[in-house]
Amino acid sequence: MDYQKIDGALAAALNDVQDPEECALEVFIHVAHTPGPAEAAFLEGLRVKGVTGARQVFTATLSARAVAELSDQPWVRHLKLSRKLRLLGPGDS
Numbered sequence: 001m002d003y004q005k006i007d008g009a010l011a012a013a014l015n016d017v018q019d020p021e022e023c024a025l026e027v028f029i030h031v032a033h034t035p036g037p038a039e040a041a042f043l044e045g046l047r048v049k050g051v052t053g054a055r056q057v058f059t060a061t062l063s064a065r066a067v068a069e070l071s072d073q074p075w076v077r078h079l080k081l082s083r084k085l086r087l088l089g090p091g092d093s
Helices: 008-015 037-045 064-071
Strands: 025-031 057-062 076-081
Touching (some): 008 025, 057 064
16 A cells, blocks of 8 residues: 555544444545556456546545555555545534
8 A cells, every 4th residue: 555645534443443344434435537448457456436537537436455556556646535525503613
């Protein structure tokens, strides 16, 4: 696993994973360029959806094993844990 491509929150979440095969991590995948056919097939093999067009950022629910595999790909720029956002109400800033 290339930890230089993984953000701190994702690295911490990986440490808490009980089953490395369970798809429980919501991840943003940033790639260096639009995926070619082989790269698109690799992403689709990990059940990444929407691997079409000129996109360079994808969102997927991945296992710890899949995160490790992606981090080792030279065309993957970085991986970031998706965070749950909350709505701000009156008085919140």
